[in-house]
Each structure stands twice: as structure tokens, then as C-alpha cells.
Amino acid sequence: MKEQIINTIRSINSQLPENVQLVAVSKYHPAQMIEWAYQAGQRIFGESHVQELQEKHNLLPDDIQWHFIGHLQSNKVKYIAPYISLIHSVDTVRLLHEISRHGVRNNRRIPCLLQLHIAQEETKFGFSPTECMEYLQSMEWKELEGISIDGIMCMATNTDDEGLIREDFRRANSFFQQARTTIPELGENFRICSWGMSEDYIIACNEGSNMVRIGSKIFGPRVY
């Protein structure tokens, strides 16, 4: 198990283009497995449940960068606000405001990505591209002193059709490029394109991703 995790991390890293960061998605897996990945040099881990993240954060080395990748409830922001390195899954303006409030309280700007809903499914969370662009253009976010908007995150449609997945990522990428070039106020912070998971990260890297979130390929299937 240990060897397998270490080898997989090494092999994914050797495969990824140099500008692409790997988030090892450790949700539902025990702290022991994270330690093994840590021994392979992995420092960025993604979790999607606040309580589970809290437990792991207390247990594991301080130089781990924890990323929150799941749907985040406003009333739980306070628990992770002191230490979270990046929240990928900001899906409403209200949540962004709440994160900012806790960022200010903790004397920091919490790095955030806006989650775009581009998949062909009803169930996924996120801003529609139109909604997201309008919000970015509104400049309202400039008032928020406890966050920084560092880029966007999305998930492709859950399908075997690679063409469809590629199209989803392409739309996300053109959204990102358009926002970056037409809204210069976003500045240098606005640089992260978080797309690609175990099954589609190679396509994602070909379609502009610079941060992939990989779970089951590294840690095996999750037991819920």
C-alpha cells in the first residue's frame, strides 16, 4: 500500500507539465495514507468535509497545505479559516462574503477559487459562466478584505465521452482567459485553473489546467 502510494505520486508528478500542481485528494482516507504520500514529498492535500479536515490537520505535519475542495457551508468557515491554504469551491457570493469575514478576523486574506458550473448536469454546484463574469465585472469583490480571488475551479461532465470532457475544460479555459484579459483589476493573483481529476487530468492539462485534484488514482477507491 505504502509503496504503491509513493510510486503513484512520483509517476503522476513526472507526467505532469512543470507548471501544473498536484493536489492529492485524501478525503475518506486515513491519516496514515497521507503520511505515506507526505514521505513521497507531497505537501498539498485536498479534503471536502470540515470535521474530517480538522482531525487530520491536528494530527499531521504543519507544513502540509490543506485545500478545501467540497461544498462548504457558511457556518463551518470559521473552523478552517485560520489555516486553510486554498478554498477551491466557492459557489456563491454569500459564501465568499462569509469567508472574507473570517479572513479579516484571522488577519489574513484567504485564497479562493470561484467554482464554475460548466458540466452538463443539474446537480453540480457553482456559478454559471454568465453569473460569474458579471460578478467579476461588478468589482464588488474588491471591497472584500479577507479573501483573494486566485482563479477558477470546475468539474467536467461525468461521462466517458472524452470529447465532451475536453469541451467542458475548453469552456472553462476560455472563461479564465477572458476574465484575466478583460478585468485587469484581478491582477497577478488570478492565476489558478483547477480542473482535472483521476480520470481526466491528462485532458485537463492539455486544456489549460495548472492544478489537478487527484484522489482515487493515488489512494484507491473511497469507502463511504
Ligand SMILES: *Cc1c(COP(=O)(O)O)cnc(C)c1O
Ligand atoms: C473527490 C474529488 C476529487 C478527486 O476525485 P478522484 O476521481 O478520486 O480523483 C476531485 N475534485 C473534487 C471536487 C472532489 O470532490
